[in-house]
Amino acid sequence: MPNTYSYCGRIIKGVVLDITGVLKESGPNGGTAINGSIDAINRLYESGLQFRFCTNETTVTRHHLVNQLRRLGFTIEEDKVFSPIPAVCQILKERNLRPHLLVHKDSLPDFKDVDKNDPNCVVIGDATNEFSYDNLNKAFRCLMEIEQPVLFSLGSGRYYQEDGELVLDVGPYMKALEYATDVKAEVVGKPSLSFFTAVLKDMNVLPNEAVMVGDDIVSDIGGAQACGLAGVLVRTGKFRSRDESHPDVKPDDIVDNLAQFVDKLLQHSL
Numbered sequence: 001m002p003n004t005y006s007y008c009g010r011i012i013k014g015v016v017l018d019i020t021g022v023l024k025e026s027g028p029n030g031g032t033a034i035n036g037s038i039d040a041i042n043r044l045y046e047s048g049l050q051f052r053f054c055t056n057e058t059t060v061t062r063h064h065l066v067n068q069l070r071r072l073g074f075t076i077e078e079d080k081v082f083s084p085i086p087a088v089c090q091i092l093k094e095r096n097l098r099p100h101l102l103v104h105k106d107s108l109p110d111f112k113d114v115d116k117n118d119p120n121c122v123v124i125g126d127a128t129n130e131f132s133y134d135n136l137n138k139a140f141r142c143l144m145e146i147e148q149p150v151l152f153s154l155g156s157g158r159y160y161q162e163d164g165e166l167v168l169d170v171g172p173y174m175k176a177l178e179y180a181t182d183v184k185a186e187v188v189g190k191p192s193l194s195f196f197t198a199v200l201k202d203m204n205v206l207p208n209e210a211v212m213v214g215d216d217i218v219s220d221i222g223g224a225q226a227c228g229l230a231g232v233l234v235r236t237g238k239f240r241s242r243d244e245s246h247p248d249v250k251p252d253d254i255v256d257n258l259a260q261f262v263d264k265l266l267q268h269s270l
Helices: 037-047 060-073 082-093 105-113 133-145 170-181 192-204 219-227 241-245 257-264
Strands: 003-007 010-012 014-017 050-054 097-102 121-125 151-154 159-160 165-168 209-215 230-234 253-255
Touching: 003 257, 010 209, 014 192, 037 257, 050 192, 060 170, 082 105, 082 121, 082 192, 097 105, 097 133, 121 170, 151 170, 151 230, 165 170, 192 209, 192 219, 209 257, 219 230, 230 257, 253 257
Parallel strands: 014 050, 014 209, 097 121, 121 151, 209 230, 230 253
Antiparallel strands: 003 010, 159 165
């Protein structure tokens, strides 16, 4: 089978896929697969293309997320899933940093090998109900007491969709801490350049040989385009019709769902 395709005026060798909102809708027990997405992933496997899953999901461990997807019927390997927590854990170890964590309790097992004694930085993720005034204040105080404060944010999204409703993501809480402490957060996850670069390196493809498919006009599409990838917006997940006329981000293509993207991509093999 060919492993290069023509799409958006590019020679495509690699595909980067968001998970929630592209493969599945969120909900109890891992949510539900979006119509056609399981078959679309199977077709990508058959195409010979390199592809990876790139998510800012931090409410569960990567292992648990992969198991959720498998229960929904997806064929997926854990080493093909790039998420912020393993990335930030590697950074913490490399820089001898000990975090104060403000994250979802279900994600804590991914931090088990990280030294959390006498914190000298703060890590925040999508903590959902843990985003109380008291917990934000603890993170604030920790940053104010550190001589050279470091703040990591596991993504910078503004909102996402949960059980059919829009809910606040980690970005607004990151901005609150930045404003209160005058500390600029280091974003680990989309839309950071380092995150997209790690995914491309793993696929061994160049930015202009890759396309990102996502439902977030800013973090997915804008972030990918800023790193040199093409960006394709799906009309599923958190998508809203106003995203098609965003003042700053213009997708390279807009499709109804992942299945339609795969149909269009695989029509033009080289």
